[in-house]
Each structure stands twice: as structure tokens, then as C-alpha cells.
Amino acid sequence: MSQPAVDQAFFIYFYISLSILSIAVIASRNIIHSAFFLLIFLLHVAAVFLFLNAEFLMVIQIIVYVGGVLALFVFAIMVMNLKEELRHRKFVKFAGAGILAGLLFFAVFYVFIRNIKITPEKPLLGDVNTLGSLLYSYYLLPFEILSLVLLVALIGGIIIAKKNPREDK
Amino acid sequence: METFYFILITTIKTAIYFGILMLHVAYATYAERKIIGHIQLRLGPMVVGPHGLLQPIADVIKLIFKEDIIPSNVDRKIFTIAPLISLTAALSTFAVIPVSQNWFISDINVGILYVLGIAGIGTYGIIFAGWSSNSKYAFLGGLRSAAQMISYEVALAMSLVGVILMAESFNLTEIVNKQLEYSYGMFLFPQFLGYFVFIVAMLAETNRVPFDLPEAETELVAGYFVEYSGIRFSLFYLAEYLAMFCMSALATICFWGGWTVPPFLLKIFPFLGMIPGVVWFLLKVYFHMFLFFWLRGTLPRYRYDQLMAIGWKVLIPLALLNIVLTSLIKYYS
Numbered sequence: 001m002s003q004p005a006v007d008q009a010f011f012i013y014f015y016i017s018l019s020i021l022s023i024a025v026i027a028s029r030n031i032i033h034s035a036f037f038l039l040i041f042l043l044h045v046a047a048v049f050l051f052l053n054a055e056f057l058m059v060i061q062i063i064v065y066v067g068g069v070l071a072l073f074v075f076a077i078m079v080m081n082l083k084e085e086l087r088h089r090k091f092v093k094f095a096g097a098g099i100l101a102g103l104l105f106f107a108v109f110y111v112f113i114r115n116i117k118i119t120p121e122k123p124l125l126g127d128v129n130t131l132g133s134l135l136y137s138y139y140l141l142p143f144e145i146l147s148l149v150l151l152v153a154l155i156g157g158i159i160i161a162k163k164n165p166r167e168d169k
Numbered sequence: 170m171e172t173f174y175f176i177l178i179t180t181i182k183t184a185i186y187f188g189i190l191m192l193h194v195a196y197a198t199y200a201e202r203k204i205i206g207h208i209q210l211r212l213g214p215m216v217v218g219p220h221g222l223l224q225p226i227a228d229v230i231k232l233i234f235k236e237d238i239i240p241s242n243v244d245r246k247i248f249t250i251a252p253l254i255s256l257t258a259a260l261s262t263f264a265v266i267p268v269s270q271n272w273f274i275s276d277i278n279v280g281i282l283y284v285l286g287i288a289g290i291g292t293y294g295i296i297f298a299g300w301s302s303n304s305k306y307a308f309l310g311g312l313r314s315a316a317q318m319i320s321y322e323v324a325l326a327m328s329l330v331g332v333i334l335m336a337e338s339f340n341l342t343e344i345v346n347k348q349l350e351y352s353y354g355m356f357l358f359p360q361f362l363g364y365f366v367f368i369v370a371m372l373a374e375t376n377r378v379p380f381d382l383p384e385a386e387t388e389l390v391a392g393y394f395v396e397y398s399g400i401r402f403s404l405f406y407l408a409e410y411l412a413m414f415c416m417s418a419l420a421t422i423c424f425w426g427g428w429t430v431p432p433f434l435l436k437i438f439p440f441l442g443m444i445p446g447v448v449w450f451l452l453k454v455y456f457h458m459f460l461f462f463w464l465r466g467t468l469p470r471y472r473y474d475q476l477m478a479i480g481w482k483v484l485i486p487l488a489l490l491n492i493v494l495t496s497l498i499k500y501y502s
Contacts, residue, residue: 006172032247032300039293059282067289067322074296075315078308128279128339 007051014048035074042066056128182274183264190263194410195225201462208466235399240302243396247301252397252404255294259411261287266418267342269428269446280341281333284419285326288374291412292318295376295383298405299393310392313473314376314383320480321373321380327488328366331495332356332423345427354431357424359498362491364424366484368460371416373480375409378465380476417457418450425453 021041028034042065049058135143199214199221206213214221239248265280267273277283292315299311335356336344348356357364373380384392394405421427428446435442471479 030244032244032297036247036250036293036297039290043290055277055279056282059279059286062286063282063289063326067286068319071289071292071315071319074293075312075319078296078300078312078315 010051014044014051018044018048031077032074035070035077038073039066039070042070056131179274186263186274187260190260190411190414191407193414194407195229197410197414197458198228198406199225200458201465204459204462205466208463229403232403233400237399237401240304240396242303244301244303247297248396249401251294251298251301252394252401252408253294254297255291255408256404256411258287258289258291258294259408259415261290262415263411263418265341266415266422267345267427268450270342272447273342276340276342279339281329281339281344281419281423284341284415285322285329288412288415289318289322291408294405294408295393298397302393302396304396306389306391306395307393310383310389310395314393317373317376317380317382317476317480320477321370321484324366324480324484324488325370325374327485327492328363328370329423330488331360331363331491334492334495334499335359341422341427345422345429348426349429349432352431352433354429354433355424355426357426360424360491360495362487362494364420366488366491367420367424369479369484371420372461372464373476375412375416375461377413377461379468379471381470382473382476413458413461414454417454417461420457421450421453427453 018041021037021044024037025034025041028037042061046058046061046066049055049061202224203213203221214224217223217227239245262284264274265277265283267276295314295318296311299307299309299314302308332344333339336347338344338347344356348354353359372378376383383389384394389395394402397405428450430441430444430449
């Protein structure tokens with residue numbers, strides 16, 4: 001077994017399993033099953049990152065998406081207790097629009113990556129020190145703007161969640 | 170060929186690690202029963218073997234051969250897979266935990282983040298088990314667990330930021346080696362605030378007393394695994410104890426200097442350096458395991474709103490304060 005052969009085998013596996021899982025997420029009738037497939041899907045994406053030598057991105061993918069985003073999804077599903085299966089007929093109406101949007105997305109995506117060149121040197125994504133110093137020097141402005149956006153989202157969430165003070169009286 | 174040997178060696182290493190870990194878990198249940206027993210002026214298990222030493226083996230055999238009952242109204246797929254998610258997550262964390270210098274399965278650069286991330290996946294086992302059981306008690310247990318884990322994961326991760334700042338690395342081996350550069354040899358002393366937050370968040374993350382609300386037996390029978398029996402029940406049990414070991418190991422590595430002896434102690438008692446590092450590591454891990462049992466024997470359970478208040482209003486501000494203080498001291502020295 002040589003290294004390229006192993007690489008090839010893994011990529012074929014990820015290619016097939018990610019496609020099947022992403023269809024399973026939207027096609028399963030039970031919403032918790034969708035969440036379960038999404039969990040496996042996100043873990044597979046993390047594994048692809050690891051395979052591309054981006055350890056840090058893998059871990060962040062797991063912490064942010066699996067530990068945070070999906071946990072909140074599942075929590076919301078459980079609080080709302082959506083145990084009945086979704087009625088499929090309601091969504092069939094929009095199938096044409098959905099296919100159109102998908103085609104458009106793929107067309108745009110293709111235009112973007114058509115001229116892409118794979119550089120032989122590996123980017124230093126796995127290096128946390130490089131990432132940190134880049135974030136705080138070259139990308140400082142986008143970083144600050146993003147943190148401001150997050151702060152606004154936080155405060156907005158608190159205000160929405162809080163009861164109207166007039167109702168208390 | 171090199172790849173093949175690498176895979177083979179890693180598999181063998183993992184198998185050895187796994188076997189030793191399982192023995193530790195089996196005897197941790199025995200230790201818990203004995204310690205709790207003595208705290209309550211009982212003897213604990215005494216019948217099987219001398220002083221009940223064979224009790225865990227008997228328990229394992231009993232659990233494996235018991236009938237695996239799947240209730241008729243459960244969601245079968247999720248119900249059967251939930252314990253496996255918990256167990257896999259708990260076991261995977263040990264892939265990066267170094268037991269001694271050069272004793273590990275894998276030494277990745279982001280070890281500490283990996284442990285935190287993978288440990289978070291274990292929550293899904295609990296949530297899915299609670300949901301798929303189609304039972305009120307299990308559902309409430311799963312819901313409580315979801316809210317608790319989301320809140321305390323934040324505090325747990327933040328309490329470790331101080332350690333990361335001092336060690337300047339995410340690598341667990343490097344964190345241990347960095348502690349040796351200081352004469353006190355443990356981050357426990359400068360990071361006492363972080364250690365306090367970590368210990369409290371650790372208890373909440375592993376669903377132990379005084380934060381064992383997901384499985385509060387007086388209100389919820391057994392919480393999320395109330396419908397499970399036989400081998401699947403024991404998988405949950407296993408996952409819980411593995412998570413306890415993982416958190417103890419993390420506390421040992423990040424705050425207690427792992428397998429090393431503090432240099433100032435080594436200066437006074439040079440013979441301590443003769444003892445192999447694994448022994449120190451296990452002693453420190455078992456101190457934390459004892460802490461879990463000790464607290465279980467002495468503390469009552471918190472109310473749910475108290476749990477949330479402690480998490481968000483006490484622990485997270487304390488952890489933030491710790492981060493600010495550590496950064497300031499690091500910047501000005």
C-alpha cells in the first residue's frame with residue numbers, strides 16, 4: 001500500500017459518503033434522523049480537513065458545527081417536540097424552484113472554480129501561530145467587523161428573548 | 170509498505186490502550202462502590218472474591234448475558250445507535266492523551282481542542298437516547314443534559330485558555346513539558362481560578378453529583394437511559410466512566426504537570442525522580458477520580474435553575490477574569 005493509493009481510496013470514500021449523507025439529511029422524513037445524518041456529515045467534513053493536513057480547521061469544525069450549531073438545532077427540535085413526520089406534499093410544490101436554484105448555484109460555483117490552480121506548496125493552515133498573527137495583523141479589520149456583527153447578534157438575541165417590560169406590569 | 174506498518178502499529182497500540190482502559194473502568198466502578206460505602210459507614214461489595222475484588226468482573230458478565238430489551242414504541246434505529254455514539258466519543262478522546270513522555274497513540278498539535286471537541290459529541294448519544302426512548306423521564310433527562318452540556322462546555326473551554334496562554338501551545342505533551350520550566354512545576358498554582366472553574370465544569374460535563382440532573386434518580390428514575398437494558402445500558406455506563414477518566418486526565422495534564430514531579434520537590438527528595446512517570450500520572454488521575462466519588466458521597470444535588478445560574482453567572486465570568494489576569498501578567502513580565 002503506497003501513500004497515493006491510500007489517498008485515492010479515502011477520497012473516493014469521502015466523495016461517495018458525503019453525497020449520500022447530504023441527500024439523506026434532506027430526504028429523511030423524521031427530523032431527528034435528519035439531525036443524526038447531519039452529525040455524521042459534519043464529522044466527515046472534519047475528517048476531510050484532517051486529510052488535507054489542516055488539523056486546526058478539523059478541530060474548529062467539530063467544536064463550532066458539531067458542538068455548537070448542531071447542538072442548538074437538536075435542542076430546538078426537542079423543545080418544539082416535532083415528532084410528527086413532515087408532510088411531503090407541501091414541499092413538492094416548490095420542487096421546480098428548488099431545482100432551478102440548485103442549478104444556478106452549481107453554474108456560479110463552476111464559473112468560480114473553473115480557472116483554479118492547485119499550488120504545489122502547502123498553506124500553513126494547521127499552524128495556529130501563523131493563523132493568529134495573520135488574524136491580528138493583515139486581517140484585523142475583517143476580524144473586528146466580524147466580532148462586532150457577533151456582538152450585535154448576541155444583544156439582539158437577548159432583546160428578543162426578553163419579555164416586553166410592559167407585559168410584566 | 171511504510172503506511173501499512175504505521176496502520177498496523179497504531180492498531181496494536183490502540184488495542185493495548187483499550188484493554189487497559191477497560192480494566193481501569195471496571196475497577197473504577199468497584200472503587201466508587203467501596204468509597205461511597207465507607208463514607209456511608211457500610212462495607213460496599215464484599216461477597217465475590219476477597220473484599221469483593223471480583224465484583225466488577227461478575228457485573229460485566231451479568232450485563233453482557235442479560236436480555237437486550239428494545240421497547241415496542243421506540244425509534245429503533247436511533248435507539249440502538251445512541252449508546253454507540255456516546256461510547257465512541259468517550260473512547261476517541263484517549264487517542265491524544267499522553268500517559269508519559271512519548272507514551273501516546275497520536276500526538277497532534279491541537280490535542281487540547283481535539284479532546285474538548287470530541288468530548289462534546291458524547292452529548293448527542295444522550296440527547297438521541299432521550300428522544301428515541303419515547304418516554305417522559307428519558308426525554309426530560311435528554312433535554313436537561315443538552316442544556317447543561319451546552320452551557321458548561323463554554324466554561325470548560327474558557328478555563329483552559331489560561332493554561333494555553335501560559336504554555337503557548339495546544340499540544341498536550343508540550344503543555345506538560347512547559348510546566349517543568351517553572352520551579353513550582355504545576356499550572357495549578359498560577360491558574361488556581363482556572364482550576365476551580367475546570368473542576369466545577371468537569372463535574373457538570375460528566376453529569377456527576379452535584380450536577381447529575383440528567384439522571385437524577387429521585388425525579389427521573391434514571392434519566393436518559395431509563396429504557397435501556399443489558400449491554401446497551403452498560404455502554405452508557407462505560408461512556409460515563411470513560412468521560413470521567415478523560416476529564417481527570419485532562420486536569421492532570423493541564424494543571425497537575427502530568428507525569429512530571431515539580432522541580433522544587435525533586436530538589437528536596439531526589440529519589441522521587443526514580444519513580445516512573447506513568448505512576449505519577451495514574452496517581453494524579455486517581456486523585457481526581459477520588460474527588461468525583463468523594464463529592465458524590467457528600468454533596469446534595471443542585472436545583473436546575475441554580476445549575477444554570479452557576480454556569481452562566483459565576484463560572485464564565487470567573488473564567489473570563491482568569492483569562493484577562495493571565496494575559497496582563499504575561500504581557501507585563
